[in-house]
Amino acid sequence: MMRTAARAARTVAVVALSAAAAACNTGPAKPAALGGSAEACRHCRMIVSNPRFAAQIAAPGEDPVFFDDIGCLSTYLHSAAARPAGSVAYVADHRTGEWVPAAVAVFTVVPSLETPMGSHVVAHVTAASRDADPSTPGGRAVPLSALFPPDISEGRR
Numbered sequence: 001m002m003r004t005a006a007r008a009a010r011t012v013a014v015v016a017l018s019a020a021a022a023a024c025n026t027g028p029a030k031p032a033a034l035g036g037s038a039e040a041c042r043h044c045r046m047i048v049s050n051p052r053f054a055a056q057i058a059a060p061g062e063d064p065v066f067f068d069d070i071g072c073l074s075t076y077l078h079s080a081a082a083r084p085a086g087s088v089a090y091v092a093d094h095r096t097g098e099w100v101p102a103a104v105a106v107f108t109v110v111p112s113l114e115t116p117m118g119s120h121v122v123a124h125v126t127a128a129s130r131d132a133d134p135s136t137p138g139g140r141a142v143p144l145s146a147l148f149p150p151d152i153s154e155g156r157r
């Protein structure tokens, strides 16, 4: 667990490649695992039942804030007055379930795909991951700016 060497040099590649690797990074706030216990969506209070549609906001020294649907994260971020310093929003890669910083994720609206709260938005770490996901044909790409406030890019490090 003491994998601190060379972490700074790896940061860019880690963000680009996978959220699992990002868990080894001691820079920005790291995503928390969705445990077996029931986590409730901070916005709609529904249980986060499908980790592949989930999102979270991680912040240093704070409990993670989970969401069951990327649409709930979007609404929350637009309505929240302020987020803790150093907070980073993460979304699950729909194909792999791994956490990806929202600022670098690829978002797709898939009308035929039911998400927990009906946003139909899924995320992937890269376009390649999206294209390998059998759920996404028929979807259309959504720019980050259409989903989140401009300061979401704080997570891009």
Ligand SMILES: [Zn+2]
Pocket: 041, 042, 043, 044, 045, 046, 067, 068, 069, 072, 117
């Ligand atoms: Zn929700």
